[in-house]
Amino acid sequence: MEKIKVGIVGLGRLGKVHAKNLAENVQGCQLIAACSFVKEELDYAVRELGVEETYQDYEEMVKSPTIDAVFIVSPSGFHCEQIQLAMEHGKHVFSEKPIGLDLAEIKATERVIQSRPEQVFMLGFMRRYDDSYRYAKQLVEDGELGELTLMRCYSIDPSSGMESFVKFAGASDSGGIFMDMSIHDIDLVRWFTEKEVSKVWALGKNAAYPELDKVGELETGAAMMQLENQAMAILVAGRNCHHGYHVETELIGTKGMLRVAAAPEKNLVTIMDEKGVVRACSQDFPERFREAFVNEAKEFIACIKEKRQPQVSAYDGLQSTKIALACKQSFETNELITIEN
Ligand code: NAI
Structure with missing residues (x-):
């Protein structure tokens, strides 16, 4: 072919x-x-x-x-x-x-x-093509965790990327931290629970990098969400992670819980020396999601060849943006926002 x-x-x-x-x-x-x-x-x-x-x-x-x-x-x-x-x-x-x-x-x-x-x-939404997230999704589908009641999601970019981020945010509108970063977690919440978000309350704070105020961005944002079946999600997004790139997800269900990347480990190496027992961390998104970016591109090409549509649709894009915009609105107005679905 x-x-x-x-x-x-x-x-x-x-x-x-x-x-x-x-x-x-x-x-x-x-x-x-x-x-x-x-x-x-x-x-x-x-x-x-x-x-x-x-x-x-x-x-x-x-x-x-x-x-x-x-x-x-x-x-x-x-x-x-x-x-x-x-x-x-x-x-x-x-x-x-x-x-x-x-x-x-x-x-x-x-x-x-x-x-x-x-x-x-x-x-x-490349996290759906990451091996660990796919494994976790299969466990949820097999009923291993029972009914999901709460998700906790952290997505915190490395402080080392601050200079390039300020340039990126100054050059064009990223949509803000909830649209740019939390959107991956919003997609995970929808993907794992197969439920829509009905209410959000979001907060934020800039402390270490005042230059973020100038480009209308946040150093740390947090959002609490209620889903249509009363399940909950707590999202933290940030730009100031000193140890590397920290993406962590926790699922709590009626029969058990699981964590994906509880510590953002780089690989299987443990160094034991005068500094103690040290595990190196993944440093940025290209490193942490290297395989996922390849897998999603392979899936796109396979879909074209096999004349089928992938699992992530334009509707997923619409719904995730709707929720991210509600977070932004909640942060700006300090009000609980109800989302019409
Ligand atoms: P960037 O600012 O580093 O690069 C933007 C590129 O687009 C530059 O090559 C620029 O010349 C080009 N460009 C800008 N406007 C253009 C136009 N009108 N026509 C043609 N070329 C144009 O941006 P970055 O960080 O690579 O982000 C790009 C997109 O990728 C964003 O939408 C961002 O949300 C997304 N992204 C997704 C990530 C993920 O985890 N899936 C991680 C990082 C970014």
């Missing part, structure tokens, strides 16, 4: 990870085109990844007849418009999270996606 020819838009912090995976780690596809505003990034794609077509204008790329599929890794505010353009030009589309920042725009995008069922659409 012919290789699926992919064009990528965005070659920044995450775009480079996806581009390298598509060029080197995913069989059955060829990374043939790349689009970015930054010329050095395009030069890198040609030189290091063998990309044949480069663009600074996204619409030009999606018009290219050589491209079968598009990977969207541009800033979040562009996703909806770029998904629609690619769909309308007959391409299969993978989009990074969040699907968009505005509910009306997301609903219009969902309609375009639904009107073209023969084209694959996938959203980048």
